[in-house]
Amino acid sequence: MRRKFLSILLVGSMGPLALQAENVDFMTQVKPLFEGACVHCHSPEKAKKEGGDYIMSTKKAAFAGGDSYGDEVILPKDSNNSPVYWMTTIHVEDPDDDEAMPPKKPLNEHQQNLIRDWIDQGAEWPEGVELEEEARVTFQSVRGLLMKGGPFTTKQIKTLKLWAAQGADWPAGNSLGGAAEDEDALGDNQALAKAIRENILANSPEKAEGDMKDYTNTIPKTGVKYDMVAIKGGEFMMGSPADEKGRFEDEGPQHKVKVDPFWMGKFEVTWNMYEPFMITGVARNKDGSPQDIPDDSAPVDVISSPTTPYTEMSFGMGTDGYPAICMTQHAANKFCAWLSAQTGHYYRLPTEAEWEYACRAGTTGPFSCPEEELSDYAVLDPEQIRVGYEKIGTKKPNPWGLHDMHGNVMEWVLDQYQADAYAGRTGVSENPFVFPTKLYPRVARGGSWYDPAEELRSARRIFSDENWKTQDPQLPKSIWYHTDAHWLGFRFVRPLSIPEEKEMHERWSLGRGDE
16 A cells, blocks of 8 residues: 555656656656755745845746856756756765755755756746745655555645655665564664663563652763652542633543552753753754664664754753753653663653642642742742743752642643543543644643743643744754743653553654654
């Protein structure tokens, strides 16, 4: 089914591959390639912003060239003297040459030949046709989709069609791998989760709730310490009563929930913990997977990690001892996998139910402390004058010893956001979890340094939005960063019960959604 769908895409969008050298069509083959690979840097908006002089959005501008490219950029029937073609071939001999185009994602030979043959056939460009910027879709952008196979969402189909229309980039030596070809091949897949789980089973002696104790651990790769608080299982009333001040409808109805025992991070994840995961110095594909995975790689070295950040992600608010911010839920999930692979313990994001249970810590009011004392327990902004977060643990802990559950930074949980998630829960709901089926919205909890008191209530639910990455300059947007969410972080839990590798891999991969 996967191969049949791929064949339809390739033939329907580009024409039979074997015939392309004989008959290149501008509208279906060259235009999509230019729109994905060239227009981002050669649009009127980009030229105005950065002082560039070569614009490709119209036929007149594209053929006219500019001071930096010469007067004739596209010479019909003469590709060798057309910069639009030969500049795409420079990287073959010198990848670092400033004239190599596109500068960061070179075209493959097939894509270069499309441009060459189009020019040599006369460079037909129908009058009135203008180019619009589209996302550049490479093999790594669609590899996961091709491995999974259908059915595909509308967004995924669009991505696959763009990939096919732009020349179906597929670098030599790359295969889909994974379950479709080799179930034991170590990638960021279930085989990796299996290897990590075997180490977890060997290093998790606690079998019952009575074995659980608070502990401090060290991250092997960095030497950074972190603290975990043991939380006994139990029941509580989830949500807020109808008369709670500041209450939203999605916080009800209140209902009884039973939660299994787990450990939770005493503090929010700090930059000291997170930055070595975010900045690795390893060459990575767009999806964060290593470009090279030697056969003797350790599991921790195979896990996908963020691509290099495109700005200073703390935004000048401080890093040493401060909470990490601006990550997507996917990035938070992969951090948990990275930490699990090193430590021999299974870590993941908490569910909404686990988070609220831990936040309330046996209390039933809006906060886990007296409301009039909230400023002693929470970093918040009642006067709308605060300009940033504070170091972790500067405020008093809740009754179970957890710091900053109210305020400082909002915290990711695992669940999909549903406004009516509580409506169908009757009796005692055991470990409720809304399994995500789409990328937006997901749930964050706890309020932040940016918020007034009512946003920090134990029952308050915040849902994610794609506007949290408005400033992201990349197309498509990064799967790793929410650049506009300066108030968003996370903490992790360690369930006493160790799941099978399928569930582990699933929980660590839920953040990708349809992106």
